[in-house]
Amino acid sequence: MAKYSRKDLDNFAAACGLYCGACEARIASGKNDLKQLELMAQRISILTGMSVTAKDMHCEGCQSDIRTLHCRACDIRNCCFSKGFTHCSQCEEFPCQRLKDFNSDAFPHHHEVLKNIQRAREIGINAWLEEQNQRWRCPKCDSNVSWYTEKCPECGAKSPTGFGPSPFGE
Ligand code: SF4
Ligand code: SF4
Numbered sequence: 001m002a003k004y005s006r007k008d009l010d011n012f013a014a015a016c017g018l019y020c021g022a023c024e025a026r027i028a029s030g031k032n033d034l035k036q037l038e039l040m041a042q043r044i045s046i047l048t049g050m051s052v053t054a055k056d057m058h059c060e061g062c063q064s065d066i067r068t069l070h071c072r073a074c075d076i077r078n079c080c081f082s083k084g085f086t087h088c089s090q091c092e093e094f095p096c097q098r099l100k101d102f103n104s105d106a107f108p109h110h111h112e113v114l115k116n117i118q119r120a121r122e123i124g125i126n127a128w129l130e131e132q133n134q135r136w137r138c139p140k141c142d143s144n145v146s147w148y149t150e151k152c153p154e155c156g157a158k159s160p161t162g163f164g165p166s167p168f169g170e
């Protein structure tokens with residue numbers, strides 16, 4: 001799989017503290033994997049009650065103009081941008097209740113956002129992006145892996161950093 005460019009990484013610091021480079025929607029979009037995008041669309045439709053298509057799942061990252069349907073309607077991002085920020089690390093209200101609730105909801109990959117934002121505050125967003133870019137890679141073949149990759153789709157190696165089975169697809 002092609003490595004992320006610097007321009008890709010700039011889109012990956014989600015306002016809420018997520019790293020979009022490890023998001024299944026971004027990874028499937030990068031590979032134009034329509035089967036995976038369709039599967040995710042079905043799961044998101046069930047989870048959100050919205051009618052989501054594979055096209056709605058195409059995403060280039062939170063800081064880009066091309067985002068999934070559910071990330072286009074994100075309260076956290078809207079709050080952040082309405083205050084003139086691009087990332088919650090820039091806000092003096094951090095950690096607000098909205099972020100605390102997000103950090104403890106039903107999705108395991110959300111459970112690190114407070115830690116991620118704190119880290120971005122300490123070392124800066126660019127250095128944090130580089131850390132994440134190193135972290136979410138297959139230890140054997142260096143492909144990008146997602147929060148829920150248990151086995152690298154490229155070489156089959158076990159992924160040490162995943163959060164277990166995906167709530168969004170296979
Ligand atoms: S779906 Fe949301 S979390 Fe995933 S890459 Fe897009 S903006 Fe980031
Ligand atoms: S109040 Fe601040 S920390 Fe909370 S969501 Fe809005 S911008 Fe982010």
Ligand SMILES: [Zn+2]
Binds near residue numbers: 138152156157
């Ligand atoms: Zn691999």
